Amino acid sequence: MTPSTIELPVTADDYRIARYAAAAIALTVAEAALPSPLPGIKPGLANIIVLVVLVRYGWRDAAWVSLLRVVAGSLVIGQFLAPGFFLALAGALCSLGVLALAQHLPARLFGPVSVSVLAAFAHIGGQIVLARAWLVPHDGVFYLLPLFATAALFFGTINGLVAARLLAVPVAPPPSAKAAA
């Protein structure tokens, strides 16, 4: 007697999102190995992938990649449901909210760098609000805000430049078509 198998139909979209999410998770894991001067200050390299996906495929795909990255990335580095996971989730949700607005900036004037910097600020904002409300219920956390904001500006710019560099290269064959074939 063969156990019945359930086949979930997999679309080209699913393949594409999974590929980009895998790339983002790889960057998250690589980044977890880097020492950080202050908890919360990280390059956020996975956001490069989110930016690229946002520009190429739209907000819905970017949201999928970002949230899959947070959940699966935290599983891989053993942080799932730890405080760091919720901070990352709050940051990701806030920056997705800002990305939804920032993608409508006139493309003639604003490139990925602007979007990246805005998202980085939203990221740090979401994290610090959650930290203030839940982890450190004291206004003292806001003393760290200038440092976080500096890091957000710096890494947001770098990530945006890398994303802009990636986006400047045209996609030769659409990767989704190849994967789905």
Added chain:
Amino acid sequence: MNDRFPDGLREMLAQVTGDGDLPWRALLKPGDWLLLVCAAALVAASYPLLWRGGVADRAIVKRDGQLVTELALNVARKYEVTGAIGTTVIEVQPGRARVLSDPGPRQYCVQQGWLTRANAVAICAPNHVTLQLAGRGGKNSSYDTLNY
């Protein structure tokens, strides 16, 4: 080595490393520059804005919870308070204050050294004397060092 990366990342790496030179400056549009300058200004402004609240400008000396005196932290001076078991000497210097000597047996408030931040407190319990710094009443004014 390359095939250890997931597909998407590998493709991207190939794109970035394979393609010729593209100056970084070409990737920034006018709006990006504007936004970067504004963001940098905001970040720079956030330092004095958020870190100023801790600056103390006067020392409050109390005995039995009753205000004895307030000393401005801009001139160096010494102040003596007579408490329950003797005399506590408070020393003030520009921007900071400390308990110089106290008759208490364990000298906790003396060993605390210089107080520099607003809302910092040194308590000489045996002598019923406290020294507290006060700032310009920022949003943290209801917290003191006891809350940490």
